[in-house]
Amino acid sequence: MSLTELASGKAEEVARVMGICNACRYCEGLCAVFPAMEKRRVFGQGDVDYLANLCHNCGACYHDCQYAPPHEFAVNAPVALAELREESYQRYAWPAALAPLFERNGLWITLLAALSVAGFIAGFVAWHDPAVLFDPHVGEGAFYRLMPHNAMVAVFGTVFLFALLAMAMSLRRFWVETGARGSLDGTTLWRAMKDAGRLRYLDGGGPGCMNADEKPDDTRRLYHHLTFYGFLLCFASTSTATVFHYGFGWEAPYSWYSPVKIFGVLGGIGLLIGPWGLAVAKAKRAKAVKTASASGMDTAFLVMLFLTSLTGLALYLLRETPAMGLLLAAHLGIVFALFLSFPYGKFVHGLYRFAALVRHAAEERRP
Numbered sequence: 001m002s003l004t005e006l007a008s009g010k011a012e013e014v015a016r017v018m019g020i021c022n023a024c025r026y027c028e029g030l031c032a033v034f035p036a037m038e039k040r041r042v043f044g045q046g047d048v049d050y051l052a053n054l055c056h057n058c059g060a061c062y063h064d065c066q067y068a069p070p071h072e073f074a075v076n077a078p079v080a081l082a083e084l085r086e087e088s089y090q091r092y093a094w095p096a097a098l099a100p101l102f103e104r105n106g107l108w109i110t111l112l113a114a115l116s117v118a119g120f121i122a123g124f125v126a127w128h129d130p131a132v133l134f135d136p137h138v139g140e141g142a143f144y145r146l147m148p149h150n151a152m153v154a155v156f157g158t159v160f161l162f163a164l165l166a167m168a169m170s171l172r173r174f175w176v177e178t179g180a181r182g183s184l185d186g187t188t189l190w191r192a193m194k195d196a197g198r199l200r201y202l203d204g205g206g207p208g209c210m211n212a213d214e215k216p217d218d219t220r221r222l223y224h225h226l227t228f229y230g231f232l233l234c235f236a237s238t239s240t241a242t243v244f245h246y247g248f249g250w251e252a253p254y255s256w257y258s259p260v261k262i263f264g265v266l267g268g269i270g271l272l273i274g275p276w277g278l279a280v281a282k283a284k285r286a287k288a289v290k291t292a293s294a295s296g297m298d299t300a301f302l303v304m305l306f307l308t309s310l311t312g313l314a315l316y317l318l319r320e321t322p323a324m325g326l327l328l329a330a331h332l333g334i335v336f337a338l339f340l341s342f343p344y345g346k347f348v349h350g351l352y353r354f355a356a357l358v359r360h361a362a363e364e365r366r367p
Helices: 009-024 033-037 045-054 060-064 077-091 096-128 130-134 149-177 186-197 219-248 259-284 297-317 324-344 346-365
Strands: none
Touching (some): 009 045, 033 346, 045 346, 060 077, 077 096, 077 346, 096 130, 096 297, 096 324, 130 324, 186 346, 219 259, 219 297, 259 297, 297 324, 324 346
C-alpha cells in the first residue's frame, strides 16, 4: 500500500519512520515494535495502526536513535506512534458520530456528565424528601433509601451495556482492519495475557522507561500496575456484591471484613495512587516525547478513575454520617461518566494493545 492510501498524515509519518527504522534496526531488542516491523517491507494502514498500539511509549528508541532530531531524518518513533495511536481510538470508535465530540472536549464532557447525573440524583431525592438526602442511614439497604436498587441497576446497567457494545464493535473493527484474523488461539492468547499482565514491553529493553531524562526507571510501570490491578480489584468487588445481592439476598453496604470491602478498598487505594502517579509522570516527561493535550481523553480517563476511587473511599469512611447522601450522588455521577467515556478514550487503548499483543505473539510463532 502506498503512502497516499494511508488514512492521515500521522499514518504517513509512522510509515516514513518505520521505513527508516527498518533499514537501521539498531533498536530491534528494545520492545515488540521493531521485531514486528522487521516482518514488513511496506506499511499499510492496518500495519501502522497495529504497530502504534503495540508500542508502550517507553521512549527508549528516541534516546537510542542516531537519526533523531536534529538529524535531517528527524526520526521520533515514540511521538509518531503515540499520535497515531491516539487517533486510532477515534477512528475505530463506534458509533463514529460520538468520537469527535469526546476527542475535542473529553475532560470537560466527562466532568459535565458526572456533575449532571450527580446533581440530578441529589436534586431528585431532595425534592421528594430532603431528610432522606441529609439524614444518616445505617444497616442493610442504606444506599437504596436514596435511590432504589432497581432504578440504580436500570440507569447504570444501561450505560454499562452500551459501553460494552460500543467497545466490542470498536475492537472487532480494529481486529479485522489490522489483519489479525486467525491469530487467536490458546497459546497466543496466554502469551499475550502474560505480556500484558506484567507490562513486559514497558521496560525500555530491560533498564526501564525513559521519563524526565535519559535515566531509565520503572516508575511508570509501577503506576500502570497499580491502576490496572486496582481496577480489576474494584471490578471484583462489584461482581462479588452482585453475587451477594442476587444470590444470597444480602444488601449493601457490607461489613469492612467482607470480600466486597476488602477488594474495593485495596482497589480504591490502587486507583488513587496509580492515576495520580501516571498524571505526574506524564507531566514530567521529556518534551521530546510528549503528545497529549491537557483536555484530552487520556487525561479525562485518569481524572475519572481518581475521582471514582476518591468518592468511593470517602463513601466507605463516611457512610453512616449525614454526608453519605451527597457522596453517594457524587460517586454515582462519576461512575456514570466513567462508563460513558470507556469506548472513546484511554480505556479502549488497553483493548487495542491486547489485540496487538495477541497478533505479535501469533507472528512470533510463525517461521
